[in-house]
C-alpha cells in the first residue's frame with residue numbers, strides 16, 4: 549500500500565508531529581500541498597490529508613489542491629487534524645468541509661483522526677501559555693500510531 553501524506557502545519561508544528569507518527573507506521577511519503585499534483589497522487593494507493601484547524605476547517609491549500617484534481621474514482625483517502633477545541637460530532641465537526649470536498653472528488657474516505665494541539669491563537673489565552681500546552685503529547689502520538697495501524701489492517 550503506497551501512501552502519501554499531504555499536510556500543513558503552520559501554527560506550532562502540532563499536525564506535523566501527527567503526520568510523522570502516522571507516516572512512520574504506514575511508511576508513507578510526506579509532502580506539502582504545493583509540492584504535489586494529479587500525476588504525483590496517481591502513483592499512490594492511499595492519500596492522507598491533514599492540517600491544523602483554522603477558523604473551523606482544514607487549511608485552504610488542501611481545498612485548492614483537491615479542486616485542481618481530476619475525479620478520483622474511489623481512490624482511498626484519510627483525514628487528520630489537530631485543533632484547539634474538541635471535535636463534537638454534528639455540532640463542531642470541522643472535518644466535514646474537507647470530507648465533503650474529498651467525497652465530491654470521488655475519494656473514498658476510510659478513516660479520520662483528530663486530537664488537541666497547542667493553541668495560542670486567541671489573544672486571551674496567550675498570557676497563560678495558550679491551551680493544550682504540550683499537546684500532542686506522547687499519548688496523542690500513540691493514538692495517531694494506533695489509527696495508522698487500523699488503516700493498515702483495513703488496507704490488508
Ligand SMILES: Cc1cc2nc3c(=O)[nH]c(=O)nc-3n(C[C@H](O)[C@H](O)[C@H](O)COP(=O)(O)O)c2cc1C
Nearest residue numbers: 557558559560561562563600601603604632633665
Ligand atoms: C489562525 C488560527 C485559527 C484557528 N482556528 C481554530 C478553530 O476554528 N477551531 C479550533 O478548534 N482550533 C483553532 N485553532 C487552533 C489550531 O487548530 C491548533 O492550535 C492546531 O493544533 C494547530 O496546528 P499546527 O500547529 O499544525 O498548525 C486556530 C489556530 C490559528 C493559528
